[in-house]
Amino acid sequence: METFILIGITGIGLGALYFLIASGLSLIYGLMGVLNFAHGSFLTVGAFVGFWVASKMGFETSMPEFILAMLVGGLAAGLFALLIEQLLITRLYDRHIDQALVTVGVSLVVGAVLGGWFGNDLRMFPAPLWFLSAIDIGGAKIPADRVVYIATAVLLLVGNWALLKFTRIGLIIRAGVENRNMVNALGINVRRAFSTVFFLGGFAAGVGGVLVSVYSNGVSPLIAATYLIYGFIVVVIGGMGSVPGSFLAAMMIGVIRQFANYYATGLGDFVVVILLAVVLLIRPQGLLGKVRS
Amino acid sequence: MLRWKYSRPLLGLLIALLALAPILGANPLSRPGLQQTMAVAFIWGGLALTYDLLFGFTGLLSFGHALYFATGVYVSCILINHEVVVWWLAALISIAVSALLALLVGAASLRTTGITFAMVTLAFGEAGHVIIQRNFFNLTGGENGIALNADRIPSLFISVANTKFIYWAALAALIFTYAVIWWVTESSAGRVFAALRDNELRVQVLGLNTQRYKLLAFVISAALAALLGAVMLIAAGSAAPRFADAGVTISLLLMVVLGGAVTRWGAVIGGIFYSIATTRMQDLTQQESFKTIPKWIGGPIAEPALVLGLLFIFVVMFAPGGLSGAYYRLRLRAITKKSQ
Numbered sequence: 001m002e003t004f005i006l007i008g009i010t011g012i013g014l015g016a017l018y019f020l021i022a023s024g025l026s027l028i029y030g031l032m033g034v035l036n037f038a039h040g041s042f043l044t045v046g047a048f049v050g051f052w053v054a055s056k057m058g059f060e061t062s063m064p065e066f067i068l069a070m071l072v073g074g075l076a077a078g079l080f081a082l083l084i085e086q087l088l089i090t091r092l093y094d095r096h097i098d099q100a101l102v103t104v105g106v107s108l109v110v111g112a113v114l115g116g117w118f119g120n121d122l123r124m125f126p127a128p129l130w131f132l133s134a135i136d137i138g139g140a141k142i143p144a145d146r147v148v149y150i151a152t153a154v155l156l157l158v159g160n161w162a163l164l165k166f167t168r169i170g171l172i173i174r175a176g177v178e179n180r181n182m183v184n185a186l187g188i189n190v191r192r193a194f195s196t197v198f199f200l201g202g203f204a205a206g207v208g209g210v211l212v213s214v215y216s217n218g219v220s221p222l223i224a225a226t227y228l229i230y231g232f233i234v235v236v237i238g239g240m241g242s243v244p245g246s247f248l249a250a251m252m253i254g255v256i257r258q259f260a261n262y263y264a265t266g267l268g269d270f271v272v273v274i275l276l277a278v279v280l281l282i283r284p285q286g287l288l289g290k291v292r293s
Numbered sequence: 294m295l296r297w298k299y300s301r302p303l304l305g306l307l308i309a310l311l312a313l314a315p316i317l318g319a320n321p322l323s324r325p326g327l328q329q330t331m332a333v334a335f336i337w338g339g340l341a342l343t344y345d346l347l348f349g350f351t352g353l354l355s356f357g358h359a360l361y362f363a364t365g366v367y368v369s370c371i372l373i374n375h376e377v378v379v380w381w382l383a384a385l386i387s388i389a390v391s392a393l394l395a396l397l398v399g400a401a402s403l404r405t406t407g408i409t410f411a412m413v414t415l416a417f418g419e420a421g422h423v424i425i426q427r428n429f430f431n432l433t434g435g436e437n438g439i440a441l442n443a444d445r446i447p448s449l450f451i452s453v454a455n456t457k458f459i460y461w462a463a464l465a466a467l468i469f470t471y472a473v474i475w476w477v478t479e480s481s482a483g484r485v486f487a488a489l490r491d492n493e494l495r496v497q498v499l500g501l502n503t504q505r506y507k508l509l510a511f512v513i514s515a516a517l518a519a520l521l522g523a524v525m526l527i528a529a530g531s532a533a534p535r536f537a538d539a540g541v542t543i544s545l546l547l548m549v550v551l552g553g554a555v556t557r558w559g560a561v562i563g564g565i566f567y568s569i570a571t572t573r574m575q576d577l578t579q580q581e582s583f584k585t586i587p588k589w590i591g592g593p594i595a596e597p598a599l600v601l602g603l604l605f606i607f608v609v610m611f612a613p614g615g616l617s618g619a620y621y622r623l624r625l626r627a628i629t630k631k632s633q
Contacts, residue, residue: 035408091610096408097354101550101609104543108602116592116599229419229539232412240409273420277401280413284404 005140007258013146015254016153017215020208021227022234022246023160024081024201030177030241031190031197033096038084038103039205039231040224041110046077046206047213047223048114054126054210061126070152070210077206078199085198090191114221122218131214149211156204157247164243169196177241233272237279239289249287295624312464315457325456332456332463332528334568336521339470341548341564342557343517348546349554350478351510352490354411356542357398357418361515363537364391365522367425367439370532371432374442384523388516395515399508406493415539422537438533441526450527459528466524467561470517475557477513486510547605551615559617571597 021043028036050073057065084106092098131148134141164170172193175183183190212227213219230253238249253272261268279286314322321327340362347353368387373380402413428435443451449458477483485506488496497503526532535541544567552563578595586594593599608615614622 029408033408035411088606088610098609098613100354100408100411101546102606104546105602105606105609108543108598108605112596112599112602113593116594116596117589225539229415233416236405236409236412236416269423270420273416276413276416280401280404284409 002138002140003262005138006142007262008255009137009140009142009150010146011255011258012251013149013254014215014258015251016149017208017212017227018230018234018254019153019247019250020156020204020211021231022238022250023156023243024197024204025231026235026238026241026243026246027173027177027197028201029235031173031180032089032099032194033094034089034103035096035100036103036201037100037228038081038106038110039201040228041107042077042081042202042205043209043212043224043227044110044114044219044221045080045209046073046202047209047219048118049073049076050206050210051123051125051213051219057126059126060129063128063130066128070207073210074203074206077209078203081198081202081205082195085195089198090194111221118221120220120222122216122220124218125210125213127214145214149215152207152211153247153250156207157243160200160204160243163200169193173197230272233276235286237276237286239286241290242286242288245286245288295621295628297624308464308468312461315460322460325453328456328460329528330569330572332460333525333572334565335460335463335467336525336528337544337548337568338561338564339467339521340518341545341552341560341567342467342470342474343514343521344542344545345549345554345557345560346474346477346486346510346514346517348549349556349560350483350490351486351507353507353510354407355414355511356411356539356546357402357414357416357421358514358518358545359537359539359541360398360418360421361391361395361518362522362525362541363421363425363532364394364515365519366526366529366532366536367433367522368519369523370439370441370526373445374439376445380446384520387523388519391519391522392512392516395512396508399511399515403504403507403511415542418537418542419539422534422539425534425537433532433534436534438531440531443530446527462524463528466521470521471557471561473513473517478557482506482509547601549615550605551601551608553615553617553619556617556621559615562616567601570601574600 021039024042025036025039028034028039050069053072054061054066054069057069061069084103088102088106089099092102127145131143131145133144135144135147136142164174169192172183172188172190173196175188176190176193180190208227209224212223216223234246234249234253237253238245238247253275256275257268257272260271311322314320315328317323322331344355344358347355347358365384365387368390369380369383372378372383372386377383378386398414398417402410402417405413425433426435427433433439449455450462478486485496485501489503489506493503496506522536525536545564548563548567549560550563551567552561553559574597578591584591612619
């Protein structure tokens with residue numbers, strides 16, 4: 001039973017990391033139709049800025065200091081995302097393939113610049129020491145950092161939901177995902193919603209970057225690659241444009257992957273892809289996605 | 294007609310020159326070093342062309358093309374090393390395996406379109422990459438890959454002095470790929486591919502089975518990629534996980550966009566240029582004069598991805614059509630000026 005709980009919660013913790021990157025991908029795609037390959041670089045930028053802030057504090061950080069590093073990292077990634085959107089994406093209005101291509105270029109350039117400056121070796125992230133301690137849940141010893149991941153993801157989900165539900169810009173974003181042309185026709189400027197979504201997506205990815213670098217024991221320009229791919233898988237399974245769908249799919253995938261890896265070493269990734277294929281065959285629009293007319 | 298009337302005779306001459314260069318006395322191509330570089334560049338040129346068939350001609354943005362290339366590399370290497378069949382049969386089997394794999398993966402992922410298709414193919418491609426790295430049944434050698442057992446292939450392809458045979462094999466593979474793709478894209482099926490890219494609904498309304506045609510393009514492209522993979526195995530002498538990396542597909546995309554899609558020769562030139570540029574740029578940054586540049590600017594420049602990424606962004610933003618697109622625009626301008 002303890003093993004069961006341990007693997008389950010570890011899986012949810014991993015799923016939380018997937019969600020942080022997938023939520024932005026899903027909204028950006030849902031609203032603008034942009035397949036954002038630069039999302040991995042948002043994650044890396046957030047990780048490096050967060051690392052820079054945290055390492056100013058010494059070799060370990062207290063919890064408030066860590067949260068500060070996370071917020072600054074998220075903010076930097078959000079601003080970077082905004083810059084990319086304003087500089088490149090908006091100029092290729094509605095040329096979806098070209099938009100995807102440009103983001104591929106961005107990810108290459110960011111990878112090269114960070115790799116050239118810092119090298120590709122892992123640099124230890126100064127995380128609070130208590131992340132290493134274990135929390136007792138139902139007799140299982142859960143590593144404390146997993147709880148932090150889950151809490152952050154839940155906070156982000158709630159914040160996202162509140163923003164989409166209760167603010168004017170949230171209303172515009174929801175309407176835009178549903179039918180962008182109609183929103184435009186009603187005389188509402190969707191462009192601001194675009195920028196908001198890019199900033200929020202970048203912020204979530206940047207926060208995720210800090211957490212990912214704790215999870216992978218350090219920062220490097222290479223940490224984002226696997227998470228970006230898992231982010232894509234989560235978005236497809238959860239349904240494009242649906243943040244709750246991404247949350248559900250991310251948790252599912254995290255848990256299934258951990259269990260598969262426990263019972264059959266190394267099979268986790270394989271099982272996830274099989275799951276993807278099955279979902280596509282049965283429900284091509286994803287779990288909570290809507291069929292587009 | 295935008296084609297220059299001398300282009301075909303000149304192309305024939307160029308191929309003849311490239312083919313004969315290794316035995317034509319003293320010239321740069323008589324050195325094994327450059328022969329090896331060019332052999333690898335030819336393979337990339339061919340691979341870019343197979344990607345152009347998907348992306349340029351049929352409008353399928355796949356991010357999992359590396360899977361079929363790697364299938365060619367790995368399946369032939371495993372079959373050769375375990376002495377299952379003779380080397381050329383191993384290559385043929387790897388092509389068949391790749392086509393079958395493409396049939397299965399394509400049948401599932403072609404249920405989606407556009408950007409979703411890109412994500413799904415990426416996921417399948419990465420699954421292949423992971424399987425190779427996991428070293429199941431001790432077949433793929435994990436992170437280190439597997440060295441090709443040199444005793445099991447003809448001695449022609451071994452030793453530095455024989456590099457010219459690898460060069461010829463790669464050139465032949467490129468020409469074969471070009472011929473097949475030329476034939477496919479000019480055939481009636483090729484017309485349907487182009488129609489699918491431009492207006493899928495229209496093709497559907499005309500009563501054609503769109504899925505079947507897309508799958509056909511997907512499988513042809515995968516089979517040719519596996520053939521080039523088998524040649525790459527001989528050129529590289531080993532099968533390594535880097536051949537299955539998603540980075541391979543992204544490089545192919547870069548080659549096609551930089552060279553220009555849908556013109557065939559654009560993709561080939563893009564592939565050859567990209568391959569040579571990445572190897573030469575590394576040599577360049579090893580030089581002493583390069584070390585005088587301050588590290589904060591020299592470090593990123595030493596990564597080929599920086600220049601290629603910036604060039605790529607520039608082409609997508611300001612010069613759609615890439616190199617061949619620019620060429621045809623110039624031709625068009627010259628022709629219209631003449632007719633005035």
